[in-house]
Amino acid sequence: MIEVKDPGLWTTVQDMGRVGKYHLGIPPSGAADKYSFLIGNLLVGNPVEFAALEMTLIGGEFEFHKNLIIALTGAPMEAYLNHQPLSLWETHYVKEGDILTIKACPIGVKSYLCISGGVNVPDVLGSKSTYELSQIGGFCGRKLIAGDRIPINEPLPGASKQIGKFTPLEFVPSFHHFQELRVMMGMTGYLMNDHALKTFLNSEWSVSHESNRVAYRYKGPKVSFTEQHPPFGAGNSFSNVVDIAYPIGSVLFTNEEELIVLQNDATTGGGFITIGTVISQDLDLIAQSRPLSKCRFIAVTIDQAMQARAERTKKLDALVHLIK
Incomplete structure (x- = not known):
């Protein structure tokens, strides 16, 4: 068990997310930066889907009530075990009574505390992930608060051999104030004129403070919609369409000077x-983008998107052979 002394800014239980419920209006939730989350589980010898703690900007303070094997990954939060510096992207052994203090990160947003055996909370609709808007999953359906006592499964057999394993530098992601985000164009983009499409792709966009696990909001130059009369049922604005399903990652224009990119806790349509x-x-890059950081959107084909997926799978497979 882990006792929460200080929950940090926003700490929740997450796993790889809820699969197959999006059509029912239930988003997947799950780890916002899946790459960092996956590596954390690999380091402690877990299957990749085991639940962990996701921390936002400030980690918090935790007391261990049993001997455990842990790893911290993600944004470089300053961490201490019993007041001694603790390295990220490495597996550590902690004893009953130890205190882990995780402070703020100077760059990036999300960090992960992965524990061998995983966080032991009930499955809800096939996942342990927290979907706080509906108060389902995770620990009591909410972010952690001081005094919570989080149950942890026993370390998996053979987990002790993971102690001291670390992530080689070439596998550790970089965290920057500028990101290039690849996007597959389509859906209802025909409702924007050619100049607007060029403006979208050729301009820098700035992350708004009004960004979270539901959606990231971006400010940028003014774009223009084609002045087609909205169809029946779509309202009066040129930015409106008849409701459609939104994939996670959808780039939506809510008005001519703002766009949003849907995240893991997003609404399912609109x-x-x-x-x-x-x-x-x-x-993953969006999840690690801080307010006022910049990005540019790069159009890619479906073949390029599939190649990017294959390259990451290959990279993770190579890491498994290095740290197992």
């Missing part, structure tokens, strides 16, 4: 122009 979809690998 009536805004959807210009395209950010590829799944780059959703």
Whole structure:
């Protein structure tokens, strides 16, 4: 068990997410930066889907009530075990009574505390992930608060051999204030004129403070919609369409000077122009983007998107052979 002394800014239980419920209005939730989450589980010898703690900007303080094997990955939060510096991207042994203090990160947003055996909370609709808007999954359906006592499964057999394993530098992601985000164009982008499409792709966009696990909001130059009369049931704005399903990663224009990119806790559909979809690998980059950081959107084909997925799978497979 882990006792929460200080929950940090926003800490929740997450796994790889809820699969197959999106058509029922239930988003997948799950780890926002799946690459960092997966490596954390690999380091402690877990199957990749085991639940962990996702921390946002500030980690918090935790007391261990049993001997455990842990790893911290993701944004470089300053961490201490019993007041001694603790390295990220490496597996550590902690004893009953130890105190882990995780402070703020100077860059990036999300960090992960992965524990051998995984966080032991009930499955809800096939996942342990927290979907806080509906208060389902995770620990009591909410972010952690001081005094929570989080049950942890026993370390898996053979987990002790993972102690001291680390992630080679070439596998550790970089965290920057500028990102290039690959997007597959399509959906209802035809409702924007050619100049607007060029403006979208050729301009820098700035992350708004109003960004979270539901959606990231971006400010940028003004774009223009084609002045087609909205169809019946779509309202009066040129930015409206008859409701459609939104894939995770959808790029929506809610007005002429703002766009949003849907994240893991997103609504499942609506009536805004959807210009395209950010590829799944780059959703990790969005999750690690701080307010006021910049990005540029790069159009890619489906073949390029599939190649990016294959390259990441190959990279993770190579890491498994190095740290197993």
